[in-house]
Amino acid sequence: MLHKYNIYNKVINLLLNICINVKTLPKYLNKINKKEKIIYILQKKSKIDLLILKKQCHKQKLPDPTKSIKINNKKIPRCIFIKNINNKFLFYIKNNKNIELINKYLELEKKNFNLNLKILPILILIGRKPKYKNNKNIKNTKIIKIIKKILQIIWIGKETFIIFSKKISLKNISLKNISKRSLIKKLIYKINTNFNKQKFAIIGPNIIKRNKLLKKILKSKIIKNKIKKEIKIKNKNKKKIKYFTLSIIKEIATNFSYEMIRIVNKIMKIVWNKTFDEIIINGSKKICKLAYKGNRIIYLPCHKSHIDYLILSYAIYHQGLSIPYIAAGTNLNFWPIGCLFRKLGAFFIRRTFIGNKLYSIIFKEYLIKLIKRGHSIEYFIEGSRSRTGYLLKPKTGILTITIKSLLKNINKPIILVPIYINYDHIMEVKTYTKEMSGHLKKNENILQIVKGIKNIKNFGNSYINFGKPLNLIKYLNKNVKKWKQNLNFSKTKNPNWLIPIANNIANDIMNRINAAVAINSINLCATILLSVKKHQINKIKMVKQIKCYIKLFKIAPYSKYFTFPKKSAKKILKKAIKTKKIKLKKNKNYDLIVLNEKINILNYYKNNIQHIFVIPSLIIKIIKKYKKIKKKKIIDKINIIYPIFKNEFFLYLNKKKNNKFIIRVIKEFINQKLIIKKKLIFYINTNKNNKIEILSTHINDILKKYITIISILKLNPGINTIDLYKKSKILINHQNKNKIPNKFKLYNKQTLLSSLKTFKKIGYIKNKKYKKKIENTYKLLNKLIKKINVN
Incomplete structure (x- = not known):
């Protein structure tokens, strides 16, 4: 029998050496004192998991989990398993009840108060493939389970995670005045819950097959009621309306594939190594902690390039978090890119919902279902790529749906994560400058992609800064009184506060994105x-x-989230010349x-x-x-x-x-x-x-723009936005003529309209009460910048 065990152990160890590549989270285990008496808690019994942990503990100089711990001349197993699985190949104590084992540790702790035993919960995951919901649990024999595990190691062993949780002091537990058995049960329940939350954050929720999800949305009450209304209004056949509805759902819905994620991840690793010197990521640690606590994460990045879709998902995946489902514009839904993006978690959204209530309802229902199920979501709050380099005014449509999804399920907190993305070189920058000078935007197609691939070269560094997260429930508690009342949105209209608060949150997110700027x-x-x-x-x-x-x-520093080059000034200049x-x-x-x-x-x-x-x-x-x-x-x-x-x-x-x-x-x-x-x-x-x-x-051009607007407002206090735009444009064109020929236009239409919206928002336009404020602003600007003649 021993001979069989030895052969099995050798085969398993050889397999682990070849096929397993372990990533530990957190990456640096500085807070673990290696001299402390440590007991490991694992979620399930598995010899393979234990051997993986043994190798990692050896690397981290932690105690061997396969060896017993000796206390007062008593040898006790160092590992506790929450879910006991009897297996003849396991060499630790059989039929061990974890409650009794922890009880032994507590008794030893009480007898020897200086012992200070520490429990270290550890989760081991081989691969990150989500399960499919409603799959029947087929009972396998022990041999089939072993074969399946070995195949799993061979196929996805390179994506093995070991998550080290915070240590738990048994001394502190032994001091509590609660019955031991109930206290231990609570402890095990808490640890197991944390394991499940961590697993959820890394793998994501179980996947519903696409066809089942489509049918589920089609059968929802809101969609059924809308179909009935469409039949009455348009006098169309029920089958035709249903078919049309289903075609819209198919147009929107993702078709997530873990295998495609793995393939593209390997390709992207090669592409990014050639394209970028380095992908620099800051602030992800806090986001991981929030995800591991069971929060639903919504990523809100700024949008500079089409590369943003891929590079951000790649970065999130490599931080040990599940791939987010991405809201992508229908301009990217062309063959074969659309099909590929769907497999990577993209769902598609039209530029506008105006005049199409059925589409609007379907999209809202689909997004709410995704968030409710716990999928992390990513969408670009600007709605489009910035052509000027400035952040664009936020679009609040998807954000409003996000808030509504929280109102339908307030037990699961939503965290909004602002993200600043920057590059040493932006692929589309020449196209942007052409568009800003009057050239028409070209529609995306496969030929453009091929040309883009041909032009790929070394683009320096890419920067991804995770900004200050916004807890949606805490924000609503602080800013909206009694918001938890009247949460039945299937029958009632949106509350009065929803749109204003969505606008406020959108602006707050934009502020947080800019606060996390990555200066290169x-x-x-x-x-x-x-x-x-x-x-x-x-x-x-x-x-x-x-x-x-x-x-x-x-x-x-402007904020604790922004970053700048830490090199010498000479090296910074050298990098810029490069x-x-x-x-x-x-x-x-x-x-x-x-x-x-x-x-x-x-x-x-x-x-x-x-x-x-x-x-x-x-x-x-x-x-x-x-x-x-x-x-x-x-x-x-x-x-x-x-x-x-x-x-x-x-x-x-x-x-x-x-x-x-x-x-x-x-x-x-x-x-x-x-x-x-x-x-x-x-x-x-x-x-x-x-x-x-x-x-x-540095701010001369901005001040010139402001004094142009404020000078017109001073002479015409009751002027409307359209007339103000026309007069400003005439003055601006006059100033641009006096600029250097190849100079970027001082103010293009986009930036001018953005400024006028700002002046209107803060009350300068069509507001006689602001007459004194306009006068004070004019006096200051006139002092700081050369006077503009508006006559």
């Missing part, structure tokens, strides 16, 4: 280069300017940094981080223009125009926090000797004129 080398260098005359600068001055900004980011958007031009006396791309392309990269420089630039500009000024007056002047900047650029800080940020920036400018403080008065340090001039110029 080309963003910084483009910002500097477009703020100097003739767009060329001495290399030494460029390096000094970069140093100035890096110091500012370190000492006075992108071939700027270049080094050697002269006899000194080296120049000049443009290597058209200004409008560099302007896109500058706009990505424009919001970061709003406050620093305003501070310098105010001190420079007023020549001598007190700190309070600097803050007061900024607060006059801060609401405009905050609304248009989705600035994260409220007035109170922004005032503190202004003080921190001023202190850093004093440290860098850009400004001088004498008693309570601030002056510009004229010895640092080069740095000051560049820094103060």
Whole structure:
């Protein structure tokens, strides 16, 4: 018999060495004291799982789980199994009851109070394939179970996860005044619940086969009622209406395939290694923790490129979380991309629901079903890719459905996760600049994809920053009184607060996305280069300017979620030159940094981080223009125009926090000797004129746009938005004629309309009460920027 065990052990160990690749979560187990007496709790008995754990424990220098623990000359098993599975190949104690075993540990802990035993719950997952719902549980023989496990290791063993949970102190448990048996039962229940939540976060919910899900949606009360109404209104055959309804569901629905995920994951690994030097991910640890607690996760990234779909899913998958179902535009639903995206979890959405109530109801019902079942969802809250580099105004349609899904199932919290995605090079940037200069947008097709693949080269780094998560239930508790009342949405209309609160949440998410901005080398260098005359600068001055900004980011960070290059200024410049958007031009006396791309392309990269420089630039500009000024007056002047900047650029800080940020920036400018403080008065340090001039110029174009609008409002207080747009456009075109020929248009239609929406939102347009505020804003802008003649 021993001989059989030895052969079996050797075969299993060989299989594990070849086929298993373990990923541990968390990646670094620093909080586990390796000298402590540790007991492992696993969810189920499996020799293979135990051997996988043994190898990992050896790597992490943790105690061997297969060996007994010796306490007071007594040998007790180190492993506890929540679900006991009897198997003749297991070498640990047979028919062991975990309650009795934990009870033994508790008794030993009481007898020896300094023992301090720690329970370490561990979940082991081989592969991440979700089960199909309603699959009949076929009882297999022990041999068939072993064969299945071996096949599983061979096929998906490279995707093995070991999740180490927080340690539990048996000392603390032994001190509680509850009967041991009920206390242990509660402990086991809690650990098992956590195991299930972790498994859910990594694998996702069981999958309903596509056809079954389609039929389920078709049979839902809301869809049935709508079909009846359609039959009455349009006098059409019931079968035709049903067929039409089913065709809409098919157009929307995903067709998720785990095998396709695995294949594409391997392909993407090769593609990303060739395309990017590195994919830099920040802030994912907190999101993993939230997912492991059983929260439903909704990912809300900004949208810069078609690559966003793939790279974000890839990043999420490699953080040990289930692949999100992605809301994709119907423009991507063409052969073979549409079919592939469906297999990867994409569901498709039309640009507009207007005039199609049936489509609207079906889409809402489908999305609510996905969220209710616990699928993580990803959608681009801007609704489209940004052509300017700025964040677009948010679209609230899917967000409103998300809130409604919570109202239908308030027991499962929803977490909204803002995500900032950035690249050293954006594939479509040249197309964007063409579209902004008047060229028509081309529809996506297979030929475009082929051309795009041909143009793939090294794009530097990609950056994914997870911002501050928003707990939807906590947000509603704080901002909506008695929101839990009247939650029956199948019979009643939406509550009055739903649309306004969806708008507020959307803006909050945009603020959080911008707060998590990933600043890269080309963003910084483009910002500097477009703020100097003739767009060329001495290399030494460029390096000094970069140093100035890096110091500012370190000492006075915009938020704790934003990131910037941690390298030296010289290396940052070298990295930017490597992108071939700027270049080094050697002269006899000194080296120049000049443009290597058209200004409008560099302007896109500058706009990505424009919001970061709003406050620093305003501070310098105010001190420079007023020549001598007190700190309070600097803050007061900024607060006059801060609401405009905050609304248009989705600035994260409220007035109170922004005032503190202004003080921190001023202190850093004093440290860098850009400004001088004498008693309570601030002056510009004229010895640092080069740095000051560049820094103060960053927001010149924005201020020119604002003074154009505010000048018209001053002369025409009751003007409507359409007339204001027309007059602003005439003035803008006049200014653009005086710009350098290849300069990006100072304000294109998209950015101008965005600004007008901001002015309207905060009450400047058609609001006579704002007459004094318009006057104050005009006075300040007129001081900071060259006067615009509106006559």
